Amino acid sequence: MSDRGLTHIDPLGRARMVDVTPKEATHRRAIARCKVFMLPETTSKVASNAMSKGDVLGAARIAGIQAAKRTAEMIPLCHPLLVGSVAINFDIRDDYVEVEAQVETVDRTGVEMEALTACAIASLTIYDMCKSADRSMTIGELALWEKTGGRSGVWRRPA
């Protein structure tokens, strides 16, 4: 088309998946976290595995792992990659459950979006399994905490 005078309709605003083919495949890791805020009665039920829909954190862990693998299907400009490991952990506090996802790969592009998406989907699974017991829940503070590998080296969120 370029040879026939293609009118670039939207030279700046057009979405495109940036080219990562010149990059080298290196080991990359990302850690993301978020919180599911809920009533203290709800965190108790989650902790004692007493929620009627079943093992909340077990299901959330599987959902998060599965989501990490399929991130590029969901996020339009995210590069597909093969995750090499995914671990999801939980910290139950008085009025929230903290979700942490750690993802690793050896690839040309980082796993930041995979870790964040795993956190989001694990949190939504917790929400789904607790929602009949607690309508006050919100999900917040979803953020990247660490990112290593690639040209930019190590990055950690300032405390």
Place this chain on the structure above:
Amino acid sequence: MSDRGLTHIDPLGRARMVDVTPKEATHRRAIARCKVFMLPETTSKVASNAMSKGDVLGAARIAGIQAAKRTAEMIPLCHPLLVGSVAINFDIRDDYVEVEAQVETVDRTGVEMEALTACAIASLTIYDMCKSADRSMTIGELALWEKTGGRSGVWRRPA
């Protein structure tokens, strides 16, 4: 198996998708919102469509709509349903972009998880398209705001 003395290994903790077949198909709607917190320079670039990866809100809208349709694939115990409409809107403020998803259907089960998942994936798309410009971003305040239809009638989040 019940006739042969099945040992129910985990009578309480076992995950199951609750039966909605006795419910009636009625019109249902849900509205969810969340915020992508970012630097004022970043909201400006989003507003003026100046982000190098392309039209941020256009891509986020499509991603959110697509995610609403596939919610049950991501959230393990969420019932599959056919969404009848999805609308995603944005409100750009000084230091955040608010995302709102409204989903409607006629089905035996509500669309709360679809609206929340649409918000989450639209927000992650915004994050993905702005992350090379702003490392401070976080996603928060993801919550249900309205839910109508089904036995429980109309529910609105208290202001």
Place this chain on the structure above:
Amino acid sequence: MSDRGLTHIDPLGRARMVDVTPKEATHRRAIARCKVFMLPETTSKVASNAMSKGDVLGAARIAGIQAAKRTAEMIPLCHPLLVGSVAINFDIRDDYVEVEAQVETVDRTGVEMEALTACAIASLTIYDMCKSADRSMTIGELALWEKTGGRSGVWRRPA
């Protein structure tokens, strides 16, 4: 948001999935066709099942049926629906293979996109299985030929 002065950034240009919940579920059918143009030697090999990658039309038929079921995953504003039947047929001519897809459902929205997508994916499957033998192939004349059901009744493409 509307109650708090939401700035509708793109009142006209914003993508949304139009609401079909007020529509009635009726029987709907659509027929689409397209052509895969190829060398006469290639149509001969397809007809005699002599292509090295295997049974071209058998694979294309399965691919088209599977694509019809997943159309709404691929086409952003297309409503999800449950296809009730899909049939894919082929007509081998001298220098093309014609593909025809017929899709039926009982739903609030039509199956036009499902029939067109089934044709496109079946054609691409034919292309994929013949491409090592014939680099001249093109796919063309993809069009809707018939559409029945819903408010607009019966429509047929003028001859």
Place this chain on the structure above:
Amino acid sequence: MSDRGLTHIDPLGRARMVDVTPKEATHRRAIARCKVFMLPETTSKVASNAMSKGDVLGAARIAGIQAAKRTAEMIPLCHPLLVGSVAINFDIRDDYVEVEAQVETVDRTGVEMEALTACAIASLTIYDMCKSADRSMTIGELALWEKTGGRSGVWRRPA
């Protein structure tokens, strides 16, 4: 095409998804079972949740539920439908784990394939999580045990 003398290349052998649109939507249920044969040491580890890859039956249950929802994506001529409930249970015996899946819906077509697919994927998940400990495993006796609803009424596998 029929009006232009379409050569039906394969009048009998051609795959097609049979039309269910004339059928009535009724309540349907199916129960399927299968067995994962393994060493007694392996069943012990599964029972005591001592497998290094994590909670085997918890993960298998989620995998089976998710597979039931996506059966029509995997089985080419299977009609898509919306499952209304899925329950997966396990019975740990000396040298095998029995998997049972029960699926219900209100639709024009039955849930036999959904129950069988849920069993198969749950069994493969058990296999995957135990395979580093036991190379002798096989999966067998996958069968339908009960099917109710639709024109054919109630069917039970003869004892």
Place this chain on the structure above:
Amino acid sequence: MSDRGLTHIDPLGRARMVDVTPKEATHRRAIARCKVFMLPETTSKVASNAMSKGDVLGAARIAGIQAAKRTAEMIPLCHPLLVGSVAINFDIRDDYVEVEAQVETVDRTGVEMEALTACAIASLTIYDMCKSADRSMTIGELALWEKTGGRSGVWRRPA
């Protein structure tokens, strides 16, 4: 099986995914194009972003990018690969919109099918968003224009 006298039922006609494991991973690129033919009034509306369903080309671009990533899910014998970049461009003329997809990767197999599938799905998205305004539309001239990398080097469609 071969050691036990397997009857190869269909020695020639059987579909199989050819082995690419002996190939080397090299940089590969493909460019495909097609046209969505429509009324001049319709191209005008697309160009001025006046279509009621929203930003047609923005949605088509995202749909095409997403389709490129999932090509191997749709085309049965197509090898899965990780696309490294995807760009979709449009050229609006009097009575058609031309769609161009360029895909790159570093892999053992080419991205020809990814570029063609991206064009097809982007075109179907344009069709879907304009179909309420214009029933005359057809999609045609879908073809590969350039292919580089791998053993066969550079290939360009003769003008």
Place this chain on the structure above:
Amino acid sequence: MSDRGLTHIDPLGRARMVDVTPKEATHRRAIARCKVFMLPETTSKVASNAMSKGDVLGAARIAGIQAAKRTAEMIPLCHPLLVGSVAINFDIRDDYVEVEAQVETVDRTGVEMEALTACAIASLTIYDMCKSADRSMTIGELALWEKTGGRSGVWRRPA
């Protein structure tokens, strides 16, 4: 989280995808088999391509190939990988059809689960296409027969 005293709720039972990033990418192959037991009349119909739903083995072959590519979507802790070749073969005997899947790749992790999943889904496809003719069918003896590549070298199931 580790820096703030994360309570590891389930130190042993928690599911996680083990890290394969330190492993080397090598050529790997796996062969799995299973049997679909059916009435002799049914095997005859399959062999003579006389089943009303169409070409049973042709459809099962495509379904098995497609399932091999998507194994990691279905099996929660299975690593995603890019299959390099998939071949599905059948052996029709008096009262069963044997299914064999051979999968190859060059990756950090083996293709055992891909071969088993391909067998399972191909078998379920055979079942689905024959079930209206034969209610006695069962699927059994699904097992790995050969596995080569990686640290553990060559493994063959003892006869």
